[in-house]
Every structure is written in C-alpha cells, then in structure tokens.
Amino acid sequence: MFNREVKDTQYKRGETIFLPGDPSDAVYFVKMGRVKLSHRDKSGKSVTIRVCEPGEPFGEMAAMGEESRSLQATALDDVWLCWVGRERFVRFAETHPQITLRIAKLIGLHRRELENRLEEMLFLDVPTRLARTLVKLADQHGREVEGGVQLRIRITHRELGDLIGATRETTTATMNRFQRDGIVGRERGKLLIAAPERLQELAKG
C-alpha cells in the first residue's frame, strides 16, 4: 500500500525491537514469527501484554500521537517485520480514513482482551489460567500428531508464567502436575497436549 515507504527488517529470537521510553517513530507489521509486547517493572518482573502474530501491526499508537513507547517489544522467534515511519503513516491515514477505523477496531479488541485477562487474573487460579493459555496456544499453533496436539512453537516456562501472571517456579510446578496427570508431555523438545479434552475441562475453572 505504501510501496517504497515500507521498510523491511529482521530480528533474531530474543532480540529487543524497542524499549519503554524509545521514541514512537514507526508502526510495525509482523510478516513472519511472533513479537512479544511486555511490561517490566523496576525490580525486573515482567508481564506479557500481548503476542503479535504474522499479519498483525504493533506500535500503532505511534500513529495516534504517542510520543514514546510504553511497552517493550521482543522477538519471540526469528522475525521478519516491515515498518512505516510515523509521519508517512499519518499522512496516508489522513487520506484513507478506513485505516484509522481499522486500527481503532483493533485497539478496541485488545482493550477487550485485557478486560478479560484482568478478570481472569482476579478470579481464576493458576492451574485454570495455565490450562486456558495452553488451549489458546494449541488452537493457534498446534498440529495434530500421534498422541495428541503438538505446539509448533517453542515456549519456556518463564514465557508461560509471564502470560498468566505467575512466577516461573509456580508455572513449572503446575506444568509438572499436568505432566504427572498425563495431560501434557514433551515430544522431541516440543510441548505436547496429550489429553486435549481434559485440558479443556480444566480451562473451565
């Protein structure tokens, strides 16, 4: 849509794309891989706000007058991004009001997701939150294999913990319990949901 104004860029898994306080000078789109947006407090504790999948924009508040980033963006895989400079994006949106409407809808969707997560954090215990997150990951990134559903992505216990608002230790203990109960397992280093129906049941809380 912008042709020459769209730039490509790549990051390795684990690399930082921007940090809180960096100038909000571009809108990004994920072409390949996943990008984690997170909050980190002074003591280093971190919570994942959202994981952006291919096709999704991030940093879009740059186009809404935001001066500096409020979140950290980190490559969860080797990622391929494209980006448009803030001024160019704003000029484009001025003549294409549908773009602003689409972004407003997307931000509204994220807002609703956060409302739901806030409710989950308050009212659901860790095993239920973990089960819900695993169900969601299996929907997005699972493939059916012999013995269950295997996640195509790598995810650490710390990353799972940041998604559900639990420490790495609590997450590991809960995953171990799920494993002892035969609900999850490992298959060639990747997470296997061995009993998807029982996980669904746990996710109901």
Next chain:
Amino acid sequence: MFNREVKDTQYKRGETIFLPGDPSDAVYFVKMGRVKLSHRDKSGKSVTIRVCEPGEPFGEMAAMGEESRSLQATALDDVWLCWVGRERFVRFAETHPQITLRIAKLIGLHRRELENRLEEMLFLDVPTRLARTLVKLADQHGREVEGGVQLRIRITHRELGDLIGATRETTTATMNRFQRDGIVGRERGKLLIAAPERLQELAKG
C-alpha cells in the same frame, strides 16, 4: 455537533444503563455524574474496568462495529447522559475522520491504563493498590478541608474493592488499618484523607 440527533437521558444512582449482551446501538457521553463500566462473572464477582467522568464517552465500540455490549454500565451517581444512535454516529464519523482518530486515541489510552492495572494486580499487594486508588480519587474528587483532603463523592468499600481487585472483606480490613494508623478517617459521612503524604508514601509500594 449533531443537534437534534443527540438525545438526553437520566439515571438514578445504582441504575443499570446497559448489560452485557444488550445490542450496542448507541454511543453515550457523560454530562453529569459518574458511570461505572464493569465485568461480572457467572458467580456474581465483579471488577470495575473503568469509571467514566463528565465529558467522557462510553459504549464507543458501538461506532466500531461492535454488535453487543461486553460490559455492564451502572450509574454511580444520579447521572445525566446524552447519546447518539449508532448509525447516525457512524454516518457523522465518515464525514469527520478526526472523530474516529480521537476515539482511537481514547481507546488506546484506556488500553494503556488496563496494561498498567494488569501489572499492578500482579506485582502490588492490596494495601499498595488501595493507597494508589485513594491517591487517584483524591486527585480527581478531593477538596482541601481542615484536617486533610475530603472526597466529594461517596464510595463504598465494595466499590473500592472492585476497583483494586480485592474482596469487600479485605478492603474493609485494609481501610480499618489505614484508619487506625491515622491515614484516613470519616468526616460527615465522607472519606477524609487525613495524612496525604503518608498515603503517597504507601502508594509507592
């Protein structure tokens, strides 16, 4: 701006304006009083997502293609609202793209507030969350009186609990502790912040 298309309506303190699942057929603006937007789970537990003050819109996702309400809207005071039907609002926004941009900015601001609250819920204890909320309320609704800062609005312990994600019982216990420590008090039925500096200190966590 819409003249004859803008309708007025009033609700008494405690009345429901809309419920989750109701059709999203209008965008509202608060003219007087405050409106609480909340989530309620099946067991009746509730969390306040946002309190809308005079001048603020709510239910604006109606203009972004939302079919039905996801939150409950309740009058926190006797309120005076005006509202515009969804179709009329969308037609107006199509010829006034700045409206969509302003709403997108507002939704983005709410999203950021929710991100911060999610972090607070995860990393801060109840006394710190309560202190932060009281500081915010004093900023928005306080007036200096002899002996401290008095809140002009009425707020119950349950309402405070819903704001910070704590039960009514825990909130009351924490407020009692603040009262014993001489940080808060009651003055003619309204909450008095007797030691604003100490409250600020507690809010740092």
